Amino acid sequence: MAHNKAFLDVAVSVCPYCGTPYADASWYVIELGSDVECGMCGRTWNPKTFKVDRILLEFVLDDDGNVLEVIKEKHVE
Numbered sequence: 001m002a003h004n005k006a007f008l009d010v011a012v013s014v015c016p017y018c019g020t021p022y023a024d025a026s027w028y029v030i031e032l033g034s035d036v037e038c039g040m041c042g043r044t045w046n047p048k049t050f051k052v053d054r055i056l057l058e059f060v061l062d063d064d065g066n067v068l069e070v071i072k073e074k075h076v077e
């Protein structure tokens with residue numbers, strides 16, 4: 001049975017005001033670079049400035065496209 005794979009590039013950032021961590025798609029955080037409003041403290045900050053990690057997630061799919069497993073593929077610089 002052949003498994004299919006899908007990938008998601010994720011950036012992890014931390015709110016500089018209250019320390020709440022967030023994981024968002026890297027295209028949104030790094031390429032768009034727009035400000036976000038923290039869901040916990042309500043203050044506005046830029047996740048690109050406070051990015052702490054970026055990883056590539058691998059989604060292992062069954063023949064119908066359902067996700068069987070998520071693997072931390074690698075760190076992205």
Ligand SMILES: [Zn+2]
Nearest residue numbers: 015018038041
């Ligand atoms: Zn916050």
